[in-house]
Amino acid sequence: MKVKILFDKRAADDKYYSGWGQSYLIDGKVLFDLGESQEHVIKNIQELGVDLSAIEKIVISHKHWNHRAGLGQVLENNKNAELYVCSDLYQEIKDKGSSHKVSVVKDSQEICKNIYTSGCFEVLYKGKSLLEQALFIRTEKGISIVCGCAHPGILEYLKKAREMFPQEKIYLIFGGFHLIDKDKRYIDYIAEELKSLGVVNIGPSHCTGFKASSLLKGYFPKNFIKIESGLEIDI
Secondary structure, eight states: OEEEEEEOOBBBBSSSSOOOOOOEETTTEEOOOOOOOOOOOOOOOTTTOOOOOGGGEOOOSSGGGGTTTTTHHHHHHHHHHHEEHHHHHHHHHHHOOSSSOOEEEEEEEEEEETTTEEEEEEEEEETEEEEEEEEEETTTTTEEEEEEEOTHHHHHHHHHHHOTTTSSSSEEEEOOOOOOOOHHHHHHHHHHHHHTTOOOEEEEEEOOOOHHHHHHHHHSSBHHHHHOOOEEEEE
C-alpha cells in the first residue's frame, strides 16, 4: 500500500511546500489531516497530481488548526467523501453547512478495507480536554500507525494497536510524536519502549522536534523513514 506525503515540516524538493502540521494520502482514497496552510497543501496536491475526486474518506486527527487548514478546499472539489472526526470538532464542521456525511468517531472501527481508526483518545492539553485519533493500516508487512500529534502519547496508540492486532507485528509508526518539548531522558525512554515492543520502522515528523528525531534515529539507524512533502512510502 502506498502513502503520499502531501505536506509535512520538511520537503523532499523545493517545488513542494513544507510547514507545521501534516497531510497524508493513503492508498489514493483516504486523506489524513490537511496541514496549516490551505494554499500550500493544495499546491502540493496539484504538484503531485492527486485526484481529489477519488478520495473516499477524510480523517482529521484532532481539532487543532494546523491539521485541517485545507479541508474547505478539498470538500469543494469532492462532494462525496465521508469525514471521520472526534466529537469536539463535529459541530464546527456542521455549522459551516457542509453537505458531506460526517461521522463522529468514538471507538476503533474499520473505515475501509484494512484501514482503521484507533478511536478518539481524550487527553488534557494546556488545561483543556482534547480528543485525538490515529489510523492503523494493515498490510502484508504488518500494522502501520499514522499519528497526527500523538497528544495522548505514542505509546498509547501502540498499546491500542497491540490490543486490536495481537498477532501482527508493528511495521511502522510515522507522523507527529509530540516530543518537541521533552528532555533527552524522556525521549530515550520512548525510544527504548518502541524497540522493546518490537516496532520495526519509525518515521517521526511534524511536532516530534529535531532533537527528538535525531535521538530516535540513533535507536533506529537503518529503519528510520523520511517523512517529507513530496515523498511516497510503501507500507
